[in-house]
Amino acid sequence: MQEITTYLAPRSLNEAAQAMAAGDVTVFCGGTDLAPQTESGARQHSACLMNIRRIEGLGGIEEKDGDIRIGALTTVSEIRRHPLIARVAPILAEAAEHFASDQIRNVASIGGNICNASPAGDMINPLLVLDAAVELASWADGAVQKRSVPLENFFTSPRRTVKRAEELLTTVVFRKPAADFVGRFRKSGPRPALEISTVSVGVGGNFSAGVLRNARVAFGSVAPTPLRARHVEVVLEGRRLDADVIGAALVAARDDARPIDDVRASAWYRSHLVEVFLEEALHHVRGN
């Protein structure tokens, strides 16, 4: 195991970005993924461990220019309890509700959950439904440089993202949903708590007069990355959400979900659950 020779706990984003520019750094926030992964040998520490929890301005949830901005350090517990989230994006609170256990929610950060890039990441699914983007910061030309990447394009394969080694995820941003936005998140596993999703399904969109617009559907644990179910979205977009459309959406889901057999479930069961949860979520939307 690589020995940690340097431990950094920067107070500012400037310091953090400079440290990351200078060399290979393992970023530590809640540690709920990092600790078990390094312990089991699935992942190696770099010689430099950087705790980002003391960086000012990297936490908190705010509304700004019609955007909802969630700092990378924000814990899942904070999201779960935040009045703004409850008002404008309850789907995110719903996912936080089903995230691991209280102990883990209290330290696990939204930035960490995204950067861990698990196909089963519970916070990723609702953020895809909200069409979120992530902001990445790095140090270049004597200053912090930022770029924004749509979350949908962020993941490349299990545990891999487009984020470069010297970049730090600072913020998750999504447009504040309109008043007629309806969302629903559903995950499964044989236990109510401490469960890694067998599959997760998120559905959202602007729903009025029985019609769903800006339909966004996300699936977790059915492919190498969390994904937007584009085939399902096409079927739903701008259509009256009746039994026929829901039926067609379930058929289309088979083009989006490409699950595999693994230790947690068979491909058959995952596909089956996607249909069960998608139908459930669409009926929920229709009932609103």
Add this chain to the structure above:
Amino acid sequence: MEQKAAAPAIARKTLIGQRIKKPDAPDKASGKTRYINDMALPQMLHGKVLFAGRPHARIVRLDTSAAEKLPGVHAVLTGKDAVGLNFGFVRDNVPLKSIVRCEHDEIAAVAAESEDIARQALKLIEVEYEDLPGIFAPEDGARADAPLLRDNFPGNKSLHFAFKHGDVAAAEAASDFIVDSVFRPHHVTHCCMGTSCAIADFDDNGKLTIWTQSQYPYNYKMDLAPALGIQPGDIRVIQPPVGGAFGSKLDVYPYEPIAALLAKKTGRPVKVMYSREEEFKASPTRQPAVIHMRTGCKRDGALTFRSADVLLDNGAYTSWGPTIPVIMMRTTSGHYRVPVVDFKAQAIYTNNPYAGSFRGYGNVQTTWATAQQMDMLADMVDLDPLEFHIKNAQKSGEYTPQKSFLRECALAECLEAAGKASDYSRKRKEYAALRETPGRYKKGIGLASSIHNAGGAKIHKSDGIGTILKVDDYARVTVISGASEIGQGIDAVITLIVAEELGVPLEHVTLVNNDSDIAPWDVGVHASRTTFIAGNGTRRAAQKAKAQILQSAEKFLGEAAETLELRGGHVVRDACGTPLIKLDRLLRQMHFQDEPELVMVTDYYEPKSEPEGASHISDHSAAYSHAVHVAEITVDTLTGEIEVDRITVAQDVGRVINRMGLEGQIEGGIAIGLGYALSENMQLERGLLKNPSFRDYKLITAPEMPPLDMHFIESDCAEGPYGAKGISELPTIVIAPAIANALYNATGVRLFDPPLAPEKVARAIADLRQSRP
């Protein structure tokens, strides 16, 4: 005598049946308890084991030279250092292996200054393997053309058992209904919170002290000695607090002799402790089985026969797992009144992990089968299962075909109590009628019961216990007992019984029971025996002490001993409770008189039971008990998820001793049984464990525990302490088939292979719906 004129009377009151806190609970709750895993001795080295990580292979090359040279490494041992050190039930195991027979086979072991150095040293050991074809199912191992895994076990057969009573062919012919099914109980493991750990230290006279989690310290010496090539008498066993055992520490496993061999080699104390992943891979499992069972009955519901043909996956080595037929056959022959029985079981060597004993010991597997077949037969006869069960229930005074004597049998009372409290019969009809109606969520109710030994089990020559009890000058009582405490609560029971008999406060009783050089013989914590056996031993010792004290009181007080009693720390007049002298004062008077006497007594209690014997026809336990569970569930027919809404328990406990301990044992036992029924599963692929973590091995956790409605039936066991029977295994045994029967009631799906995990249930429901027009 000095007397206070108007000392208030001390009323007679009993502690039996009260709620007593476990003496170690505050320290465990606050984190103060120092478990064996927390222990460190001066100069102690850390041992680590290199596991093969493949199921079957020859070792072509093994080079430990680089590891030996690593600074901080004190010893590296391999199979060459363990030649001839055979141990285990049929002596088929050695501490370190020269040939690989299962994934967790121990190939080499290192002792080093730190765990990190030991880990690095393991990486420096070079091993070249030549993989061999493996056997991963007992059916495959039993085939004529199967490769032979061991030269001295033809046909890969390890242990076999048989019991026959009556003419099965005739009974079959006379049956109106017969159910015939194959059940496949699976691999699960104990999941003790404290992972396996041992610390070994030799003195310069060659005597070994081993700090261990063992739950059977005396026979442990006998089992450990051959693995080290020393005498059992040269072993001292110390049992620090443990984080659970549940039967997993009822045998010697290789890490223990490995710690001792490393200690011997280095002359320093050596600690070996497993990580959670190692624990999943290398600790014993529950015995998996293939049970082909047939049960028949007449049109009126009377059982005619039961047969069981059992194939056991022995795994690579023989521990207690493949001995479970001893109990399987008791249930096959004794679960309800079965006039004709044919039981046979064969264990087959494979390259899978091997099984030890585990709470419920064979009865979990058998009851999974018998209790489902009872439900199926009731359906065929078209009787309410409750009625069907009561019709076939044994009564007090009956013998089973194996001659288990049911002196006090409360099975019918348990059935009636559980049936009534859960409103079983009405709900069962109602839910069955709703089975075919539309609706995603279906409710179901299921009933199951079983029988288990409740007064020990004489599988060794002795099922007894030694007890030493002393009362000091301050009226503080020390009980030195062979009974091990592994979390089951014998500490509270012993304390309670001493306080009951000697009239002293609970907190004035100390239990010493964790050092084999001090405490006398006991066969170990198993077979639901400890409250029964150690309870009797403690009570008898306390009564001897009491008799001695009251004899002296007679002398000092001039009142007849028979009219005196010990209460509230005093000698009192039994009839009116008037205190005559404080107990500590009397004890000092006894001590400091001309003919001084101390109160220190010994007792050896051997229960009235017969050795199991080769014929298996014997009254092998001093008592038997029954329990009935009714499970109420809601099934999500689309996801297959089963939510357990409520469990009603009616158990013959003989007599409640410590009510809190009893409730805790039933809750804990059911948690293990629910995990077995619903979620726990060691996923083995060609001998390799695919889910060695709590992330993917699903225990039942607190939020999933349903409300329990417990009914304690007190049958007042003549041989038990205060009438008590052993209680701790039945809760684990009975719940799983109750869930399976409830699933059938809810959905019409019957599953014989546990666990009833969501995917399996969803698929079965989908298949059933598809098969219907």
